[in-house]
Amino acid sequence: MPRIPAAERRAALVQAALRVVATQGVAAATTRAIVAEAGMSLASFHYAFSSRDELMHELISFVVAHEEAAVLPGPYGDASLRDIIRAGLQRYADLLRADPLREQAMLELTQQALRSEGMEPLARLQYDHYYTLAAAALTTAAEHTGTSWILPVEEVARLLVVLTDGLTVSWLVDRDDAAAASVMDFAADALAGLGRQS
Amino acid sequence: MPRIPAAERRAALVQAALRVVATQGVAAATTRAIVAEAGMSLASFHYAFSSRDELMHELISFVVAHEEAAVLPGPYGDASLRDIIRAGLQRYADLLRADPLREQAMLELTQQALRSEGMEPLARLQYDHYYTLAAAALTTAAEHTGTSWILPVEEVARLLVVLTDGLTVSWLVDRDDAAAASVMDFAADALAGLGRQS
DNA sequence: TCAGAAGTGGGACATTCGACCCACTTGTTG
DNA sequence: CAACAAGTGGGTCGAATGTCCCACTTCTGA
Known part of the structure; x- marks a missing residue:
């Protein structure tokens, strides 16, 4: 050695x-x-x-710190807000399918932090980071489509993270790609519904 | 003894x-x-x-088996579909706040099952049960308001579970009641949007 | 060049874990 | 009441774990 x-x-x-x-x-x-x-x-x-x-x-x-923003950098083109969100979710889903154990490990680490005395702040930090990444992606998406959020972007970001988390857990359990696609369609529609042409 | x-x-x-x-x-x-x-x-x-x-x-x-359908039995009255869903989510959130460790334990058990060789079917069973409970609640809610789902109710049920799961994880991390309320408002709006007067 | 710091290896420690064994006691049944 | 099954307690086993120690080697700087 x-x-x-x-x-x-x-x-x-x-x-x-x-x-x-x-x-x-x-x-x-x-x-x-x-x-x-x-x-x-x-x-x-x-x-x-x-x-x-x-x-x-x-x-x-x-x-x-190294949680890559692997989801956001999409080639926007002239896609609609809804389609940009849908594509971003798809990229995340592809990532999840490619390396399910990795995302499962992230969930486990979060829970381990929540259970360990004195490590709860780390879990909060982890999610703050997620929210920040999501907010950045959503802001960029809105700018590219000339829309603005009818809620504070932080709240929309939280929704995106909540949906992504739920999607992750349910897919990890049954690995149902079709169901996941359906969830992503819904999520994209619903989130895009929070944007207004401005 | x-x-x-x-x-x-x-x-x-x-x-x-x-x-x-x-x-x-x-x-x-x-x-x-x-x-x-x-x-x-x-x-x-x-x-x-x-x-x-x-x-x-x-x-x-x-x-x-004992996962109580503590969420569904709401006094419906003449509330709208949206309000029924929102109230159901609120009941779940109250449950979560009252006993956070219990829900955290449910998540841990799911993950433990996913990691343990040969116990994955149990995790699937657990979520099948959630989906069934959610579908039953959504069906009842639709009947009481004279609406019908524009998607198969099983898909709507999965959305509800996904949203609930995501809500749970994020609330467990930062215990932000206001943010959780915002998520529930969104979820109720979005899910109610999947119902059509019939 | 050579002394002290930095890094390495193997072994050992106490603790805790799941599992097990066996002698004992209690209940049941005919 | 006798015989046997059912249930109980205490002690113990081997394996695995986190941590530690100490002799050894290698590097660095005066």
């Missing part, structure tokens, strides 16, 4: 932990499983982190 | 497990924690159940 500065090890361990969590769930993310995934020794773990909790804390912060 | 037939012990252990899961999470629901909650010895556990997995299996079945 080559010598690696502690800071880099921390990063490598966080990445390894993320892989383990995604493929095997939060419960399986033991210190040993994580160091095995990272190809390190157990001692390196506690040299880089003082405890497993510290790792989990940093893991959640990491995923929150 | 009085003598209790195994069947009753099973039921008592399931109830105790539910209390532990609700108050401390799925991870804390160890055999020892459960028997302590039930006031039994560890041996009684493995006399009634052959394994912890068997208990968890029965626990999920139990909560699915």
